[in-house]
Amino acid sequence: xxxxxxxxxxxxxxxxxxxxxxxxxxxxxxxxxxxxxxxxxxxxxxxxxxxxxxxxxxxxxxxxxxxxxxxxxxxxxxxxxxxxxxxxxxxxxxxxxxxxxxxxxxxxxxxxxxxxxxxxxxxxxxxxxxxxxxxxxxxxxxxxxxxxxxxxxxxxxxxxxxxxxxxxxxxxxxxxxxxxxxxxxxxxxxxxxxxxxxxxxxxxxxxxxxxxxxxxxxxxxxxxxxxxxxxxxxxxxxxxxxxxxxxxxxxxxxxxxxxxxxxxxxxxxxxxxxxxxxxxxxxxxxxxxxxxxxxxxxxxxxxxxxxxxxxxxxxxxxxxxxxxxxxxxxxxxxxxxxxxxxxxxxxxxxxxxxxxxxxxxxxxxxxxxxxxxxxxxxxxxxxxxxxxxxxxxxxxxxxxxxxxxxxxxxxxxxxxxxxxxxxxxxxxxxxxxxxxxxxxxxxxxxxxxxxxxxxxxxxxxxxxx
Numbered sequence: 001x002x003x004x005x006x007x008x009x010x011x012x013x014x015x016x017x018x019x020x021x022x023x024x025x026x027x028x029x030x031x032x033x034x035x036x037x038x039x040x041x042x043x044x045x046x047x048x049x050x051x052x053x054x055x056x057x058x059x060x061x062x063x064x065x066x067x068x069x070x071x072x073x074x075x076x077x078x079x080x081x082x083x084x085x086x087x088x089x090x091x092x093x094x095x096x097x098x099x100x101x102x103x104x105x106x107x108x109x110x111x112x113x114x115x116x117x118x119x120x121x122x123x124x125x126x127x128x129x130x131x132x133x134x135x136x137x138x139x140x141x142x143x144x145x146x147x148x149x150x151x152x153x154x155x156x157x158x159x160x161x162x163x164x165x166x167x168x169x170x171x172x173x174x175x176x177x178x179x180x181x182x183x184x185x186x187x188x189x190x191x192x193x194x195x196x197x198x199x200x201x202x203x204x205x206x207x208x209x210x211x212x213x214x215x216x217x218x219x220x221x222x223x224x225x226x227x228x229x230x231x232x233x234x235x236x237x238x239x240x241x242x243x244x245x246x247x248x249x250x251x252x253x254x255x256x257x258x259x260x261x262x263x264x265x266x267x268x269x270x271x272x273x274x275x276x277x278x279x280x281x282x283x284x285x286x287x288x289x290x291x292x293x294x295x296x297x298x299x300x301x302x303x304x305x306x307x308x309x310x311x312x313x314x315x316x317x318x319x320x321x322x323x324x325x326x327x328x329x330x331x332x333x334x335x336x337x338x339x340x341x342x343x344x345x346x347x348x349x350x351x352x353x354x355x356x357x358x359x360x361x362x363x364x365x366x367x368x369x370x371x372x373x374x375x376x377x378x379x380x381x382x383x384x385x386x387x388x389x390x391x392x393x394x395x396x397x398x399x400x401x402x403x404x405x406x407x408x409x410x411x412x413x414x415x416x417x418x419x420x421x422x423x424x425x426x427x428x429x430x431x432x433x434x435x436x437x438x439x440x441x442x443x444x445x446x447x448x449x450x451x452x453x454x455x456x457x458x459x460x461x462x463x464x465x
Contacts, residue, residue, distance in 0.1 A: 065241035146235035176301030177409030213296040224280035246337035276304035328364035
C-alpha cells in the first residue's frame, strides 16, 4: 500500500512534558523540555524553548478562556538563577495544564510548539494546490486556517459558479487501511447512502497524501455553533470559549436530534463504517432535521478526540460500544456544552443534567454490568421510543467486496490499536497507583515498622549467639 503521508502519529495520545533543565545564552535563557508519548514506550524527545516562545503559545490558546497559570513577563532581574528556577516551576505548571485535555495538547499551535506533529499549513496548502490543479471548475477563494482543532486538516472557502462551498483536506492517520484506488471506491459508495440524517459531500477523492472533500456551507453553523451562539467563520478557540454562556435546546429538540443521530449510527454500525467523530461540531440542523457531516474523513484513519476518554473504560470492546460511548458524550454536550464527559467525576457530571436523561447516561458512563447497552437498547429506551423520525427507504445495502475489505480493515486497525493502547494506559495507571502508595505516609510508616522489627529480631539473634 503506497502512502506518502508525512506523518501518521496519533496526536490524541496522552503526553507528558517535563522541564528538565535550562541554559543561559548570550541574550536569553532556554528551557529544555522532555516530551513523552505515554502510550508508546520509549517515544520521547527533547526541545529547547525560550520564554518568548512560551508567551506566544499562551497568547494563542488563552482565547479558549482556560486559566493555564502562565507566569507574567519580568523585565528586571530575569537573568538571576533564583528567578529562572521559579519561572521554570511556573512554566511546568503551565505545561501540565495544557496536557490535561486533547483539545489543547493536540491543537495545531501546541503540537507545533512541542514538535509532536511537524507539518505546517504551508505543506498542507501545497498538497491541496497539487491535488486541485485539474479541478478547474472549483476556484479557491479563502483559507479558513484556525476553524478546527485537528492538526493535519485544512479548510477553504471555494466557489463553483455562483455557489460558495467548503473544501476540507485531511491527512491520513494511524488507522488508515487500503490503497488509494480502493479508498476512492469507498468514498463513492459513501456518497450513495440515502440516509435522511447523513449529509453526503458534493464530491470527494483520495490522494497519496490524504482525503479531500467538498460540502455545502451551512451559514447557521453546526449544533456546537448554535450552542455557543458563535459564527462558523471564527477560529476554534474564539468560538468555543469555556466561559461562554450556552444556549439551551428544548428537551424535545434534544430527544429528536439524538434519535435522528441514533438512526445514523445504527446504519454506520451495520455497514462497519467506524465514524467516531459524531460530535456537536459535526452535526448540522437543516429543514430535514439533524444531519451528520464530514463522513468522508473516516477513511483517513484519523483518531477521534474522544479516544483518550475511551481508554478509561473496560466496557468498550466493539465498534458498537464505541458508537454508544460517543452518543453518550454527544448527548452530554447537548445538555451542558462540555466537549467531553468528565470521566473522573462521573456521578457529579450526571447529577447536573435533567433527571429524565440521567438513567441513560448512567447506563453508558456508570454501567452496573461490565457491558454497554446496544444502540437498539438506546432507541427503545423511554427517552426515544415515542420519537418519530424519517427512515431510510433502502431495505438492503449491497457493499462491493473491495469496499467491504476497506471498511473491515479500518475497523480492525482501529479496534486493535485501541485495545493495545488501553493495555498500556492501564499499566501506566497501575504504576502511578503503586508509586503513590509507596510515597504515602501510611506506607512509609509501615515500612519503618517492618525495618524496626527486622532490626529487633537481628539484635535478639546476635544476643543468643
